[in-house]
Amino acid sequence: xxxxxxxxxxxxxxxxxxxxxxxxxxxxxxxxxxxxxxxxxxxxxxxxxxxxxxxxxxxxxxxxxxxxxxxxxxxxxxxxxxxxxxxxxxxxxxxxxxxxxxxxxxxxxxxxxxxxxxxxxxxxxxxxxxxxxxxxxxxxxxxxxxxxxxxxxxxxxxxxxxxxxxxxxxxxxxxxxxxxxxxxxxxxxxxxxxxxxxxxxxxxxxxxxxxxxxxxxxxxxxxxxxxxxxxxxxxxxxxxxxxxxxxxxxxxxxx
Numbered sequence: 001x002x003x004x005x006x007x008x009x010x011x012x013x014x015x016x017x018x019x020x021x022x023x024x025x026x027x028x029x030x031x032x033x034x035x036x037x038x039x040x041x042x043x044x045x046x047x048x049x050x051x052x053x054x055x056x057x058x059x060x061x062x063x064x065x066x067x068x069x070x071x072x073x074x075x076x077x078x079x080x081x082x083x084x085x086x087x088x089x090x091x092x093x094x095x096x097x098x099x100x101x102x103x104x105x106x107x108x109x110x111x112x113x114x115x116x117x118x119x120x121x122x123x124x125x126x127x128x129x130x131x132x133x134x135x136x137x138x139x140x141x142x143x144x145x146x147x148x149x150x151x152x153x154x155x156x157x158x159x160x161x162x163x164x165x166x167x168x169x170x171x172x173x174x175x176x177x178x179x180x181x182x183x184x185x186x187x188x189x190x191x192x193x194x195x196x197x198x199x200x201x202x203x204x205x206x207x208x209x210x211x212x213x214x215x216x217x218x219x220x221x222x223x224x225x226x227x228x229x230x231x232x233x234x235x236x237x238x239x240x241x242x243x244x245x246x247x248x249x250x251x252x253x254x255x
Contacts, residue, residue, distance in 0.1 A: 047145040050174070050205065052114050056142040058107035058124035071127040071134055072101060074109040076120050082109060116176060116204045119146040148205055150175030153224050155237045158211070166216045168237055169194075170224035171209035179228040181210045185220060217241060
């Protein structure tokens with residue numbers, strides 16, 4: 001069943017605008033008279049990152065004066081995000097203080113401080129008052145994809161553990177999905193210690209870190225590689241031991 005057909009199937013159903021803590025509204029959300037002129041809505045996709053701002057366009061130009069005869073509904077699935085009606089505006093508690101409907105920009109809904117949970121399919125429904133009742137005159141759908149990329153990891157020198165053993169730690173945070181960290185040298189995976197992965201229960205974003213211990217008497221070129229989903233970020237740590245007559249010096253560098 002196409003999107004427009006799905007809306008048509010709900011024409012005869014009465015479903016009030018209700019959300020947690022809202023109470024019922026006198027405006028019925030799904031009594032939509034689509035009419036034969038409404039075809040399947042246009043669908044666009046928008047990809048943004050966590051904490052960014054998303055502008056979802058309804059692709060419908062309207063003047064401020066015309067708003068007195070129009071209802072604007074932005075929904076995510078069957079969940080109301082924000083509605084604009086003559087003399088009234090409602091925002092879901094989940095989106096409170098995070099959304100704005102920009103009347104001057106195609107009735108776009110602006111979502112601030114994006115979260116992973118904001119990803120999904122959004123529908124903009126425009127009802128216009130004609131001949132004594134409100135009828136749907138426009139539908140648009142926007143698929144919002146939220147990315148949470150891990151920054152390039154940091155490698156920190158923790159100093160010597162014993163005479164010839166030194167410790168370094170690789171870490172990064174604020175990404176999704178769950179990552180896997182590997183230490184590599186010459187293409188071979190090394191045994192690391194104190195590997196930790198944690199997830200923030202509110203943002204769902206992951207943090208990861210791992211220590212590597214190595215012998216300072218030898219030259220090394222380590223790669224800390226973090227894989228998440230189909231993507232990978234990495235950092236290189238270079239360790240050189242230089243000998244000069246009866247003395248030896250140590251250089252290390254993160255690339």
